[in-house]
Amino acid sequence: MKSIVCEQPNHFKMVDVERPIVKEGEALVRIRRIGICGTDYHAYRGNQPFFSYPRTLGHELSGEIESIGANPAGLKEGDFVSVIPYMECGVCIACRNGKTNCCTDMKVLGVHIEGGMSEWISVPYNHLVKTNGLTLDQSAIIEPLSIGAHAIRRSELKEEEYVLVIGAGPIGLGVMAFAKHEGAKVIAMDVNDERLAFCREWARVDYTVNALDNPLESLKEITNGEMPTVVFDATGNVNSMNDSFNYPAHGGKLIYVGLTKGNVTFDDPTFHSKELTLMGSRNATREDFVYVVNAVKTGTVDTDSYITHRSNFDEMINQFEEWLTPEAKVIKAVVEV
Known part of the structure; x- marks a missing residue:
């Protein structure tokens, strides 16, 4: 599969890598949209805290479930999903108190571990939020809106x-x-x-x-x-x-x-x-994601004009530098995969 890697500051490279192996408790998600975040811009420029190179960026993600086993959430193949990119440990004091967003051993996709700027990603099913009824564009911006919520x-x-x-x-x-x-x-x-x-x-x-x-x-x-x-x-x-x-x-x-x-x-x-x-205020929880999904479904948030720029996956590397310029007037850029 194709993946875009930030090899060092100011340098992306398109690479071919093996499709991820799906472990127990995970789902294989075909990535369809990638929102570009300030974190991605900072990482590209070499200004992002807690970051090392090379790294596959991408944590504002939406896609379709391609394969998944039995799960208590009732997720199934073909469901549209938004990805909760904050991989918590589940056992620290923050996690035990329901504050998974500030886990003591947090691993965020695209920051501390490989992200979703790829054609497929394997994700724990408890980090997927079903977004059937939303568009893929809307599903991709649930994450940044959840931080605000x-x-x-x-x-x-x-x-x-x-x-x-x-x-x-x-x-x-x-x-x-x-x-x-x-x-x-x-x-x-x-x-x-x-x-x-x-x-x-x-x-x-x-x-x-x-x-x-x-x-x-x-x-x-x-x-x-x-x-x-x-x-x-x-x-x-x-x-x-x-x-x-x-x-x-x-x-x-x-x-x-x-x-x-x-x-x-x-x-x-x-x-x-x-x-x-x-x-x-750090990241967001599942509760915030669900709240935002419902807000988007009811029209509380105008998602159409929030997304101002877009590119397909193959052209993103060439577009990225332009998005960084003030003249581009980017609010939110989205990559179509």
Whole structure:
């Protein structure tokens, strides 16, 4: 079968490899769509934490089950599925407490272990979510949307709260969409006015703020001087993450959805005076995947305009560099296999 390998930073190669051997408890999935994530871009550029080369990328995956044995989920050959790419150990303290998304020995497809940028992949059947009734495109973007849904669930936000989401990339957009679904008054912040316009159109946010244009004053004006009670940073940018401590209201919450290689620093008197709650939000759980599948089925999320670029499998290597340029204006690129 064909597989695309990132051999070293800035270099992909198409290779022929053996079709995976299916072990007990696994299913053979014919990959049909691969969503391209910020993780893939960072890995390609050599900026991704916890990463080594060579590596087959790809963790936003949808496909059809080609073969599967008896299983309690009732999955069968021909089912459309979305792949939960977080391979947890199942026995650590996080897993025992149902927090498989932050397992102490996490192995994420396409990051720590070989991913799904291939024609076939063998996956434990308990890491498949049936998506019959959705398109293959929709099934491929369940994973990034689930990260946003998980962050919202972590925050325990309430209806009518002012919520700030910093970063208008695919993950931040998902956070915005599900915050709106929960009834929050959502403020989108980014440095790109075109992205902010997309937030208004796609996620139906209530307000937009350019982070380069006196954001503190803008946020005070929007919230009548009180500031947002819940702030999400989905940038993965250390400067933004440092600055984000300035934005929550007294008694508010700050949730990091994005990941950075660097150290995050903050002014402790400010942190304590506000009695802020600082949280990390990592990956997603099956519960989040199921929630997002149902949201897509009911039309809560506009999946059509979320996907802005696409390529077939054989042309992806040539397309990838272009997707990295700001001029391409990529929101979400999808590879058809």
